[in-house]
Amino acid sequence: MRRLAAALLLLLCPTLVHALPVTTAAGNPTIVVGIIATLGGAGAMAGQDSVDGFTTALRQMGGRFANQEVRVVVVDDRGSPDTAIQVTRRLLEREKVDFVLTAVSQPSLAAIIKPLLDSRVFVINLDAGPPSLLGPDCNPSLFQMGVSPDAINEAAGLFFAAEKYRKLVVVGPDAPATNAAVAAIRRNWTGDIVDVLRVKGGALTFAPEVARLRELAPDAVYTVLTGGMGVAFVRDYSTAGLKSDIPLVGPWTAFERPMLPGLADHGLDILNIAPWSPDLDTPLNKRMVTDFELEYGRPATSWVAQGYDAALLLESTMKFTSGRTTDREAVRHGVRRAEFSPVQGSFRFDTNHGPSINLYLRRVIRDAKGRLTEELRTVLVKDWHGREVAQCPMRWAEDLTQPGGKPGSAPAQPPKPPKAPPPSAKPPKKPVQ
Template sequence: MGRRAVSFALLLAAALLPPKMAAALPNPTSAAGNPTIVIGVIATLSGPGALAGQDELDGVITAVRQLGGRFANQEVKVVAVDDHGSPDTALQVTQRLLEREKVDFVMTAVSQASMAAIIRTLLDSRVFILNLDAIPTDLAGAGCNPSLFDLSTPPEALHEAVGAVLTADKMHRLVVIGPDTPQTDMALAALRRTWTGEVVTVLRPRHGAATFAAELDAVRRLGPDAVYSLLTGGMGLAFVRDFAAAGLKAEIPLIGPSNGFERPLLAAMDESALDILTVSSWSPDLDQPVNRRLIADFEAEYARPVTSWVVQGYDAALLLDSAMRATNGRTGDRDAVRNALRRADFASARGTLRFDPNQQPTLALYQRRVVRDTKGRLTLELRGIALRDWHNRHIGECPMRWSEETLAAPRPLKATPASPAPAAPVAPPPPVLLAPPPLDSDITE
């Protein structure tokens, strides 16, 4: 077993052991005694949302490995804890993480409900927070904070990008299908900011539905220009299959945001997924050297496709490295670190990423289509840029104003597929500890 495989096995073992046994594992920190930068990752690694959380964590680890386990010549230690998809658990593991580890930065890869439960505790700790998943809207507006940076792709950005695609393709009549939740209403509001067509109807199937005969009959009867699916998980998979089986795919385009059509999900959809349109802040064929290296190294290590979630974790680690290089690793100089984070002086796998004054991302949103690659596997093909320079609309509600110009000129975007490239050499695995304490016992050193 190679060094990388041994390291990863150690991570999994540490995660499953009680604190005393986990503490007895070999300490991966160098004996040289150099200061260590500690990154806490609070993620959903089991239960609902685990696919995204694990991908985001593994994206972080991939970047740290590529950097040789060091930021600005200081060793990096990653400590991950699992909220199990529960806000209550999220608060408990966050409190214990902050008590047990002297973290310099925290990355969050949890649901909006879990984020709402832990944000005050994190802000009170005065650590810098890099968010990798959707956050409550107020944190982008009146509730913005100098310690919080968001690297996720906000859901409203995806819906606004879909609206831009509908406008560009002159699609005037739309059927929307989504869960009976506030998220569907939010999606409709965002869609209408960039598209002025008619939503013919909004179909809201019962939770857990496995068949969609009534909904498909309605689609056929109404004859829209497109169908926008907000269904995810098992419901999303079943709807895609039924939509294709009903013969509608050849007549009516099916569109969806990236979270319902990430590459690991496409295999289960098989032929039904072909030609579906989707939007994201990333595409696997973006012509960026950093994107090609990420794909080569990640897929060699984990034997699964890179997703938008992986990219968000990967970008977060590269952002921290850029900030540490700019400040010579001085994690205690909060103003210098904050300014360096705001500059976002690194090459993103997404092509471009900057921050607005509310420390929310400015992104390009891409239109993609499900196709087969040269090996016959389902993948996503770049069709073009849906929104070149998306900004969060809550900027004006945030009281933060920057005293210096920190936004670098955006790098040019190339809406052309990348050519295959050989894998770049992978650095040795970094010192990483993945040992969240169990909730039913005290932490012991």
């Protein structure tokens, strides 16, 4: 398959380097973008999709941002914080990077964020980061594009409120993430969580949980199980006949398109909440979806969309600075402005450099080719804002118009609770024939 042969330098491991030539005209310096991603082990699917989404957008732009050659250096943390430290150190020592994109786990990000910020490079995190980095530990050089689990779970609460559900059961791993999901749902929904079923890691059969759900007969079930556990739970839930009577809802990470073949017909009509949908009706999203599948032979995902939008963000930044990366204030203002049309439908940065985005309700269907895919049902939340905005001490004006201009003093306001979608957006509880 074709790759961005003129602009991509891929480090598959800390010791193996595959260099691809870059030509740079005199007086037209190269913009260097480092990407630290998980390309092997747990998290590899998200990391690879983020890299390939970025590369797809860059290829469509001819390998340039604002007519400047772009050189991309990708390093693989292999899902290990220790390896993340090693490859980050090598990246900073060997390359004069202007931007670093991260698509790694929270433990890896926690291990590398200090050396990255100490190097004065601009960091754009494509995955969900620790909430503190958007609150009291926010930083003028750190930007977050990835949506947090809290955002998805809060949107789920809005959906349950709009549907007037009174009883809910949450199913999740026996881990803090399940407690966090319950807390986030309760911020926007006042119904009764009649039970929280906590599953031990590695479980692949769910007869006790299915029996308990049948006994409780809630209005809906919210699952935060992912990976193999998530697939196995859905299959058992569907086989037991519960899916046609009790809506099953979950976060997009459990029902992204690569997971759907493992669900087969058991996945049909399951609802999930996501920052992107493949059928968002914009010309650029259609182009991304088509070009990505032609190039890589697999469907685009929300991770692909995040990587793609990151390239659009950097291109808009370089347009703002006329291609200059040496004026840090101008670059920072350019990133903050985020003047681009995202394939995710909506995007801007709040004053804590966290994302303000739309969140969508999707349903699993079959496309014209008989493949399982996602269908957009409604926009659950427009311009979602994280609660951490008020905890971040950064203040800057949103109407910065000149490169190199000074930050304003406009204070960040705590976000207002988003409105729930109208009940008319209610999806069918039974499978559509």
